[in-house]
Amino acid sequence: METEYFSGNTKLQVKDFFFKVLSGSAQGILIGVLPSAVLKYLLKLFITPGVINWASQLSAILTLFTSFIPFLIGVAVALQFKMKPLDVGVTAIAVGAASGSIKWGSAVAGWVNPATGIKSVAPSTVYIASGAGDVINAMIVAAIAVLATWLVSKYLWGFGSVAIILSPIVVGGLVGLLGKYIAPYVGDITTWIGELIKTFTDLQPVPMAMLIAIAFSVIIVTPVSTVGIALAISLSGVGSAAAGVGVIATTVVLLINSIKVNKKGTSAAIFLGAMKGMMPSVFAKPQTLISFMITAAIAGIPVALFNAQGTPTSAGFGWIGMVSPVNSFVKDAADAAFINHYISPVLSLVIFFVIPVVAGLVVDFVSTKVGLYKPADFEQEI
Numbered sequence: 001m002e003t004e005y006f007s008g009n010t011k012l013q014v015k016d017f018f019f020k021v022l023s024g025s026a027q028g029i030l031i032g033v034l035p036s037a038v039l040k041y042l043l044k045l046f047i048t049p050g051v052i053n054w055a056s057q058l059s060a061i062l063t064l065f066t067s068f069i070p071f072l073i074g075v076a077v078a079l080q081f082k083m084k085p086l087d088v089g090v091t092a093i094a095v096g097a098a099s100g101s102i103k104w105g106s107a108v109a110g111w112v113n114p115a116t117g118i119k120s121v122a123p124s125t126v127y128i129a130s131g132a133g134d135v136i137n138a139m140i141v142a143a144i145a146v147l148a149t150w151l152v153s154k155y156l157w158g159f160g161s162v163a164i165i166l167s168p169i170v171v172g173g174l175v176g177l178l179g180k181y182i183a184p185y186v187g188d189i190t191t192w193i194g195e196l197i198k199t200f201t202d203l204q205p206v207p208m209a210m211l212i213a214i215a216f217s218v219i220i221v222t223p224v225s226t227v228g229i230a231l232a233i234s235l236s237g238v239g240s241a242a243a244g245v246g247v248i249a250t251t252v253v254l255l256i257n258s259i260k261v262n263k264k265g266t267s268a269a270i271f272l273g274a275m276k277g278m279m280p281s282v283f284a285k286p287q288t289l290i291s292f293m294i295t296a297a298i299a300g301i302p303v304a305l306f307n308a309q310g311t312p313t314s315a316g317f318g319w320i321g322m323v324s325p326v327n328s329f330v331k332d333a334a335d336a337a338f339i340n341h342y343i344s345p346v347l348s349l350v351i352f353f354v355i356p357v358v359a360g361l362v363v364d365f366v367s368t369k370v371g372l373y374k375p376a377d378f379e380q381e382i
Helices: 014-044 054-080 085-098 135-155 157-200 205-219 226-232 237-261 264-272 275-284 288-305 320-327 333-338 345-369
Strands: 102-107 124-129
Touching: 014 054, 014 135, 014 264, 014 275, 014 320, 054 085, 054 135, 085 135, 085 157, 135 157, 157 205, 157 226, 205 226, 205 237, 205 288, 226 237, 237 264, 237 275, 237 288, 237 320, 237 345, 264 275, 275 288, 288 345, 320 345
Parallel strands: none
Antiparallel strands: 102 124
């Protein structure tokens, strides 16, 4: 491609385009997910049920970040291509409108807006923040928006002096509309993955835990949401805990290598939950997945043997905010219906820390010795 938007590069190869979209998407996901995940349980210490205070308000704001993930992906992807401010905003709007994190519907006359308390006097459209939407669709729409912007800049001179009017309409509106139409079909990908994982729950505890751990060790370094999958199939009990150690297995292997080649900030981010930020490195060297999967399979065995438990809301987190370890021994009244057994804190420490770390060290040592990958393959900034 030849375009003024790509920071001095007159041509952009398909591989470069793919990795720019991937890198931008990873950044957008992390900005939206990590704040709430890291502080979730810490803020609970300061929240009194039924009382609105600074902690409950901060928690609500950080949770709302999740619904902005498609917008953040649009911004981050556009910035990867060194776009102009107008085109950054247009890309963000297109992605945000098309990816399901903001849902809309019709409200009848007399409907009271819960946020403002204002009663509508006529039928109107209502917009409601609803989770992170479909991240895969957000990535696809972001890529389409970039290509559309390039086409407009090359063949229509960027709309010239009326760009401020036409760009939001043509690129933002039409690309957003296209993304809205393809969203149900893209959503089938996540649904299929969820149904596949659900079949694992019909197996005996040990193979079930191993397979679920393996699945989540891979999903955590893809655009698919581990939390979204867990909630969609109501993954609880041993399956939830296995999902947690699967995420941890990938975290361990990434950390072992990141510490050797990356800045301390990148390694700290991985420990706090930024595994998706490493998507570009993993996609560039997919054989690294083998190490994640073997570590996860080993770490999943004690989950089944000791009957470690979790809930749909804790599955897929791993060490992020210490959600998976804490849920294995701390009762949560809101999730009581999903769980009937709790292990001791010491056993939780062994299952969620000791075994995954030891397994990760051994598997990584063997993997690097046989030439599966090298630490330099994980060199990246988050």
